[in-house]
Amino acid sequence: xxxxxxxxxxxxxxxxxxxEDLSMEIREGERLILLGPSGCGKSTLLRMIAGLEPVTGGTxxxxxxxxxxxxxxxxxxxxxxxxxxxxxxxxVRKNITYGLKVSHLDSAVIERRLDEVxxxxxxxxYADRKPKDLSGGQRQRVALARAVVKQADYxxxxxxxxxxxxxxxxxxxxxxxxxxxxxxxxMIYVTHDQVEAMTVGQRIALMNAGSIEMLDTPGNIYHxxxxxxxxxxxxxxxxxxxxxxxxxxxxxxxxxxxxxxxEEWRAEVVDQHPDSTYTIGIRPEHLKLIRTxxxxxxxxxxxxxxxGENASSRIRGQVRYIENYGxxxxxxxxxxxxxxxxxxxxxxxxxxxxxxxxxxxxxxNFHLFSPEDGKSLGWPAACIRExxxxxxxxxxxxxxxxxxxxxxxxDISEDSAVSGLFPGSRGRRSLPAFSRPGL
Amino acid sequence: xxxxxxxxxxxxxxxxSKTQGTGETGSAGAAGWHVFLILYTCLxxxxxxxxxxxxxxxxxxxxxxxxxxxxRRPTLDGYRQVFAKLPFVRIALNTFLIAASVTACKTLTSxxxxxxxxxxxxxxxKVLYFLMLITMFVPFTVTMIPNxxxxxxxxxxxxxxxxxxxxxxxxxxIFLLRQAMRGIPxxxxxxxxxxxxxxxxxxKDIIMPLVRPAVISTGIIFFINSWNEYVWPVLILKSVEHxxxxxxxxxxxxxxxxxxxxxxxxxxxxxMLIPLVLYLIFQKYIISIFAMTGVKG
Numbered sequence: 001x002x003x004x005x006x007x008x009x010x011x012x013x014x015x016x017x018x019x020e021d022l023s024m025e026i027r028e029g030e031r032l033i034l035l036g037p038s039g040c041g042k043s044t045l046l047r048m049i050a051g052l053e054p055v056t057g058g059t060x061x062x063x064x065x066x067x068x069x070x071x072x073x074x075x076x077x078x079x080x081x082x083x084x085x086x087x088x089x090x091x092v093r094k095n096i097t098y099g100l101k102v103s104h105l106d107s108a109v110i111e112r113r114l115d116e117v118x119x120x121x122x123x124x125x126y127a128d129r130k131p132k133d134l135s136g137g138q139r140q141r142v143a144l145a146r147a148v149v150k151q152a153d154y155x156x157x158x159x160x161x162x163x164x165x166x167x168x169x170x171x172x173x174x175x176x177x178x179x180x181x182x183x184x185x186x187m188i189y190v191t192h193d194q195v196e197a198m199t200v201g202q203r204i205a206l207m208n209a210g211s212i213e214m215l216d217t218p219g220n221i222y223h224x225x226x227x228x229x230x231x232x233x234x235x236x237x238x239x240x241x242x243x244x245x246x247x248x249x250x251x252x253x254x255x256x257x258x259x260x261x262x263e264e265w266r267a268e269v270v271d272q273h274p275d276s277t278y279t280i281g282i283r284p285e286h287l288k289l290i291r292t293x294x295x296x297x298x299x300x301x302x303x304x305x306x307x308g309e310n311a312s313s314r315i316r317g318q319v320r321y322i323e324n325y326g327x328x329x330x331x332x333x334x335x336x337x338x339x340x341x342x343x344x345x346x347x348x349x350x351x352x353x354x355x356x357x358x359x360x361x362x363x364x365n366f367h368l369f370s371p372e373d374g375k376s377l378g379w380p381a382a383c384i385r386e387x388x389x390x391x392x393x394x395x396x397x398x399x400x401x402x403x404x405x406x407x408x409x410x411d412i413s414e415d416s417a418v419s420g421l422f423p424g425s426r427g428r429r430s431l432p433a434f435s436r437p438g439l
Numbered sequence: 440x441x442x443x444x445x446x447x448x449x450x451x452x453x454x455x456s457k458t459q460g461t462g463e464t465g466s467a468g469a470a471g472w473h474v475f476l477i478l479y480t481c482l483x484x485x486x487x488x489x490x491x492x493x494x495x496x497x498x499x500x501x502x503x504x505x506x507x508x509x510x511r512r513p514t515l516d517g518y519r520q521v522f523a524k525l526p527f528v529r530i531a532l533n534t535f536l537i538a539a540s541v542t543a544c545k546t547l548t549s550x551x552x553x554x555x556x557x558x559x560x561x562x563x564x565k566v567l568y569f570l571m572l573i574t575m576f577v578p579f580t581v582t583m584i585p586n587x588x589x590x591x592x593x594x595x596x597x598x599x600x601x602x603x604x605x606x607x608x609x610x611x612x613i614f615l616l617r618q619a620m621r622g623i624p625x626x627x628x629x630x631x632x633x634x635x636x637x638x639x640x641x642x643k644d645i646i647m648p649l650v651r652p653a654v655i656s657t658g659i660i661f662f663i664n665s666w667n668e669y670v671w672p673v674l675i676l677k678s679v680e681h682x683x684x685x686x687x688x689x690x691x692x693x694x695x696x697x698x699x700x701x702x703x704x705x706x707x708x709x710x711m712l713i714p715l716v717l718y719l720i721f722q723k724y725i726i727s728i729f730a731m732t733g734v735k736g
Contacts, residue, residue, distance in 0.1 A: 052629050073635025085626035089648040098644070099634030150634070 001063035002028040002153040002186045004049065010057035011044055011210075018044050019210040021058070027203075029184040031177070035197040036207030037233070042190045043082075043158055045207075049188060050156050051075050062154065078152040078185075080160040084143035086131050092118075093127040096146050117145045120182075121175070137168045141175075148179055155185035161196060173199050194234050198222070206230050223365070223387050228374035231281045231367060237323075237330050240284065240342045244277045244371055252280060255337030257315040262363050264380035269368055273377045281367035284343040288360040289331060290314065291351055314358040317342065319351050333357060487711070494518070494704035501700040517701030521709065524702070525687055526680055533599050534683040535713070537672075538665040541606045545661045546654060549612030554642055556613070557620040558628050568617075575610045579670065587674055597677040606665065612657050619653035620646065656724040663714045684710040 004026040011019040019041045026032045034042040047053040049060060051072030060067050067075055086095050096117065100110045118124045121141040131139055140160065147155060157176070161169045177200060180187050191197055197204050198218040205215045206229075214226040225231035231239045246253040247270065251260045261270065270278075317333040320341055329350035332341040344359060351357055364386050368377045379387075488508055493501050494517045496510040504511060521527050555561075556568055586605045595601030623646065631641045647654070669685040676682055679690075688710055691703035718725065 050629075050633060052632070071635075072629070072632045077633060079630070079633050081626040081630065083624055083626055085624060085630040087627060087630075087645055089645075099631075099636065102634060102636050102640065146630075 003063060004154065004186060004188070005061040006045075006049075006058065007061065008058040009045070009048065009055060009060060011041070011048060011053070012056045017210060019048075022211055023058075024205060024212060024215055026186060026188060029186055031180055031187045031189065031200060031202045033197040033201035033204045034188060034190045034207060035194065035201075035204050035233075036192065038192055040207045041210040042192075042207050046079075046156055046158055046188060046190045049154070050077050050079050075154070076152045077154040077156055078147035078150040079156040080143050080147045080158065082159040082162055084139050084160075084163075086139060086142050086146065088131050091128050091130055092123055092134070092142050092145075095131070095142055096149050099146070099150060113149050113151070117149045120179070121145045121148075137164055137172070140164060140168075140172065144172075144175070144179070148183070151183060151185075153185055155180070155183075155187045157187070157189045159191055160189075162191070162193070169196070176200055194236065198234070206233060208233075219391050223391065224376070224379065224384070225281075225367065226376055228279060228281065228369050231369070231376075235283055237284050237343045237345075239281045239367070240287070241279060241281050241369075242338070242340065242342075243279045245280050246277050247275065252278070254280075254315050255317075255335040257335060257337075259315060259361060264382055265363060265366070265368070268380040269377050273368075273370065275371060277371050278377070279369040279371050279374060281369060282342070282361055283365060284330060284345045286362040286365035287342065287344040288362065289333070289344045289346050289351070290358040290360055291355070314360050315342070316356070316358055319353050319355045319357055322350050322353060324350070331357075333359060335359070490704045490707045490711075494701055494708045496701050498699065498701055501704075505700075514701075517705035518709075520699070520702045521705050525690075525706075527687070527709070529680055530682050530684055530687045531709075531713075533681060534666060534685075537599050537603045537683060538662050540600075540603045541665040542658050542661040544603075544607035545609040545612050546658050548608040549616045549657065550642065550647075550654065552608075552613045553616035553620050554638070554646060556617050557623075558625070558638075571610050571613060575614070583671070583674070586671075590675060596675055597681055599676070599681055599683075601675045602668075602672045602683070605671075609661065612661065615657045616650060616653055619650040623649055652724045655721055659717055659721050659725055662717060666710075666714050 006022055006024050006026075009019060009022045011017070022045070034045060036042045044053060048055050051067065051070060051074075055068050062075060087098065090098060093114065097110050097114055100113070101107075115124075118127055121144060123138065123141055123145060126134060126138055126142075131142065134142065140163070143160065147157075160176075161172050164172060173196060176189075189196075189200055191200075201218055203216060204218055204221050206213045206221060208229050214221055214230045216224075216226075221230060222234050225234065225239075228241055232241060242254060247261070250266055251258045253259075315335045317335040317338075319331055320334045321332040323330040323332075328345055328347045331344045331346050331350055333344055334341050342359060364383050366383075367379075369375060370377055489506075492508045492510060493505065495513045495515070496504070497512055497514050497516065500511055552571075556564065582605075590596060590601045590604065593601070593604075595604065627645060627649075628641060631645055636644075667685060668683070669689070672683045672686055673689070676686060679687075684706070688703065688706045691699055691706060
């Protein structure tokens with residue numbers, strides 16, 4: 001059994017609490033990402049799992065064994081450090097085999113494993129070099145090789161790619177997935193980079209201030225965020241969040257625009273959580289920018305009547321700023337009567353700054369959060385079905401072997417810290433598990 | 440220093456000098472410093488040159504031309520007398536045994552203590568370190584009498600091990616090696632711990648190669664200090680065959696010892712020879728301890 005269970009884990013440094021009552025289960029052989037902003041406790045958690053940091057309270061279980069007091073060297077764990085931690089005075093070969101030699105492994109086995117890992121990570125020609133004669137990417141591969149060669153049950157990585165440039169990082173991500181698919185260790189990977197998390201992880205534990213905000217597949221975290229924090233953290237540019245949006249007469253009042261809420265949202269979500277205001281979330285790619293002539297906008301403007309009966313699905317606004325990414329542009333639109341910009345992704349020729357535009361919300365990809373605690377209020381069943389199917393189509397059926405698996409939220413034990421954090425869990429609605437395609 | 444050719448500095452397209460002023464000031468300043476440093480070096484080196492020169496003079500020349508650096512009638516008489524009048528080899532061996540054992544023990548204890556101060560986590564670590572540092576400021580004269588009484592009780596008076604024993608640990612060494620080890624990323628040790636490598640092996644295989652310059656330089660400092668030590672050996676050692684070199688030297692340069700100048704200078708030269716050779720061999724490490732910035736990747 002190579003699963004790992006954290007039960008009510010607690011960590012304090014003096015009077016500072018870093019991790020508070022954290023529980024989760026990491027399945028045997030999965031790639032779990034600990035994702036979160038700097039200082040959220042993800043590295044501390046990893047170090048506690050590795051045995052490099054004592055646990056203040058709670059239990060860490062590896063398989064059936066409680067390992068709280070088991071020294072790091074006896075936990076069958078290998079780790080890649082952020083600064084690689086390769087021994088500067090040893091050659092690549094010695095760096096990789098040092099741990100194995102000390103553990104008195106048969107020299108033939110050591111040689112075989114060394115050759116295999118050198119070959120896999122394209123380090124054969126550098127085997128006799130010292131770290132100072134290697135590039136950053138090569139050093140990172142040595143660190144990886146040293147961890148891989150041990151063939152431990154648990155493979156821990158602490159921001160292993162953060163010192164690499166963008167291109168190397170992309171390459172290394174693929175390498176990591178390949179290594180995992182070859183040896184299938186239980187892999188726990190700490191990062192603050194959402195792209196790394198989404199591309200490497202099979203499941204992501206999104207952490208904030210020492211606790212887990214959401215633990216789910218990358219697809220579910222992206223499309224069905226459990227709360228405002230998750231919604232904001234995943235996605236670039238981040239999701240547009242508008243707080244305290246008044247809701248009356250079946251529509252949301254965004255600035256001076258009245259946006260009619262579709263029937264299924266009202267019936268399945270709003271009616272379950274009646275309130276006068278909501279926090280709403282729309283991803284930049286789920287807003288459609290409609291370029292209207294001045295006359296058109298003025299005509300719509302006449303319809304602007306937040307208190308009246310006239311409602312449309314459009315938000316009127318003015319383009320304030322454009323960020324050009326080359327293949328697409330992020331257009332910052334200031335809705336009329338609102339004190340914040342909304343970002344819209346535009347694939348075609350972007351409008352000019354100052355231009356008057358309308359924004360249309362794609363309600364299949366819309367989010368409503370509780371104005372009090374920021375938790376998601378859930379989604380209409382039709383939206384979940386449609387979004388899930390659309391996402392599966394992107395990956396292609398062959399690449400999504402687990403596409404028909406559904407995560408039942410009842411699976412999560414009630415005393416678990418993550419129970420109740422799942423989107424839609426209030427309605428006991430099941431969400432599809434989007435596994436990632438093989439890279 | 441700037442070369443004279445460069446003193447004019449660069450000129451731009453209009454012929455205006457850009458760097459002339461600063462160039463000349465810089466050159467003059469640097470030259471001034473060099474003159475000062477050369478004079479200072481001569482001042483420091485003069486006693487050594489004086490000792491070497493007089494050790495090759497005859498007794499009468501030493502009295503009459505004491506400040507002349509080139510001996511008029513060079514002779515090895517001074518050195519011959521050293522070996523004739525003193526059990527010199529024995530004395531040199533005593534000095535070496537004391538210095539070597541003190542150096543080895545101080546280095547070992549400093550390494551172990553520094554490792555614990557840097558890489559172990561335990562309650563009261565900072566207080567303990569602070570208390571140890573405080574002992575650096577306790578003058579030798581305060582501990583001299585208790586140490587003397589202890590060594591006497593142990594029956595080690597007039598024994599070279601009586602000289603060595605109280606010096607087996609040194610706070611300065613712990614301090615310097617701790618500084619050196621603090622430059623080693625903790626993750627290196629953690630990586631080794633994950634591989635279940637015992638601390639002593641980590642020390643030998645990982646720490647030692649990385650702090651070698653610091654270990655060598657502190658070792659040299661320990662060795663030279665012990666080699667030159669006078670007050671403590673003079674308290675403990677009584678018979679000439681147990682003497683160390685500074686004590687032997689004292690026999691010829693003190694009021695009681697008479698004034699055979701060439702002989703005294705020959706003993707001086709021989710006394711400083713071994714530390715000097717050590718210094719020349721390891722000078723890059725000794726300099727490095729003053730510029731210790733930790734381990735470079």
